[in-house]
Amino acid sequence: MAAINITNVSKIYAGGVEAVKSVSIDIADGEFIVLVGPSGCGKSTLLRMVAGLEAISKGTVEIGDRVINDVEPAERDIAMVFQNYALYPHMTVYNNLAYGLKNRGTPKAEIDARVAEAARMLEIEQYLSRKPRALSGGQRQRVAMGRAIVRKPAAFLFDEPLSNLDAKLRVSMRGEIKQLQKRLGTTSLYVTHDQLEAMTLADRLVVLNGGQIEQIGKPLDVYHTPASTFVASFIGSPAMNLLRGTRDGNQLHFGSQVLDLGRAPAFPGQVTVGIRAEDLRIATPGEQALTLKVDYIEELGAQRLVHGTIDGKKLTASLSPEIEIGETMPLTIAPERLHFFDADTGKRLAQPFAVSEGKRVERLEIAGA
């Protein structure tokens, strides 16, 4: 077990394409870090650089105070779980687990003990003598986990390990990975494009976009205070509504529709306003409201997603299924629930209602930015 320090790491491919741009992350011992972002954001490249499967173009990676830039993958004291399991097809489950230990000259008795322990933990004891092709996807995934566990490495690296599983299995394996990681206390770096997976697993999230870190933070912090419109739209389902608005005194104009903020916030006239679907509620008669023209609804059971437009701009509201849906609906939101982003850069603006009487424009200090 060890801390991992990624310092100013870049990946520049032949031809000058920069897949990862000067990324720094400090991972504490035992922490579960999830790298999340859309395809091509550099998250897998970053993980593979830590694993030693890609050369590090610039910067350093330290695992437990040892710079491992030029260390062989097998010597880095890490174990990796691959998306397509990457089990050795010609070896039995037992040998798949034992292979890494055998190559390190671990005594036979200890290999037996460790394999038995991992197999018991993952409930794959009865499959030890089978070959991978005789296992189901979920069982193969467990074996892949087992192969990582038996090594007792300083860190686990996960490269979208659940993407090949069906939805139900994915949810249960997600829980198991989390439990297992807590129990073993092994530092973990986990890559996924699934924001829900990222939210549920992470101690801290790292949201990547275009090879750069958009935000690092605890899942709920990232959810409630997204550092940019990118994070706002990526984290959370349904995605946060982002609307162009104009401030005029105390009022916020969305085209012809107006929301009174009750106080003049301190930012320039043009802003991007972020609204979480669940923060919208039906306005009581007489209350100020935005009029949503309903297009269609999605039933989720516990909630109902109402998709529509206000003044031609798309908006999604998450409402209780008891509420009757009309052709238009009056919606309102508490002003302190609004998120404001710079209209040009997309960066988060200071929450005007958290700052006491503040008139100054302030950018939130964003971790890692």
Place this chain on the structure above:
Amino acid sequence: MTNTPSSSAMSATLAAPAAGGPWGLFGRRKSASKPPEETDAKRVQFNSRLLPYLFLAPQMAIIFVFFYWPSVQAIHSSFYLEDPFGFGSTFVGLANYTDVLKSGEYLGIARFTAVFTALVTFFSLAIGLLLAVKADGVIRGNATYKTLLIWVYAIAPPVAGLMGMMMFDQHIGPLVKFAAFFGWDLKVGLNYNDTAFAMIVVSVWKQIPYNFIFFLSGLQGIPVSVREAALMDCRSGFRRFWTVILPLLAPTAFFLLIINTTYALFDTFGVIDVMVKDKAANNPITLVYKVYMDGFRGNDLGGSSAQSVILMIIVFVLTIFQFRFIERRVHYN
């Protein structure tokens, strides 16, 4: 040459004709939505009983005309003593066989054939594999590199033999000069061992590209992530090769083992013919060449037929052995 693994994939299910189905004469493929592990997905059902036989007929005709018929002919004539000028034949029972098996010359040639086959098979597989592993690791300009290696395969065996002769020519052969540099007076065509050496070199050289192509495609069929997993599990590249790469290449290697054995036994005829032509007497030849010599040069059709039957049995036994004892250790994915 009928030992390719694909022959098992040809098995078709002959289903009873569906009563007046809308598909008429032509069968339809069952939905292939099942995962590839399940052999069912590859089965084809025909609605007519005759149709599958009709499809098989051309293949069967070729096998019959070029394999079974000559085999039966050979077995038949191996029991007769043919008149060299074609004026009838006399039944002699097993005399042709006993003559052949008692002949010291024949047994010597059989011994050479065994050594020759083993060496040619081993070296062409080993060098082909080595080149494939190296080519697989090349990133820049690998297309050119591969083409250069595959090129040799386009050369016909007699031409390869001729080129080999040039390389080993007593006066202008660069390999002779090279050997002389080490004090080895290489006399191909005169010295039995030197000729054998040259024959093996040319035969191996000719077969390497074939093995190279198959090994390369086999290597490229190994999932990258499995190699990467091995990279994290095992530090030594040599050990990784033996424990992960080679076992995953085993199906390819087994197929090539059979093909190469057959090659060394039969297809090296062209090379040998060019290298020993007209001076076979003191030179090494293989059993196939001996069949040709006795049958077409010596006009002893009976003895030659007996030899081909023996050869047929040898190949039969060898193939059974390979499938029974070696294939069991092969992991098919």
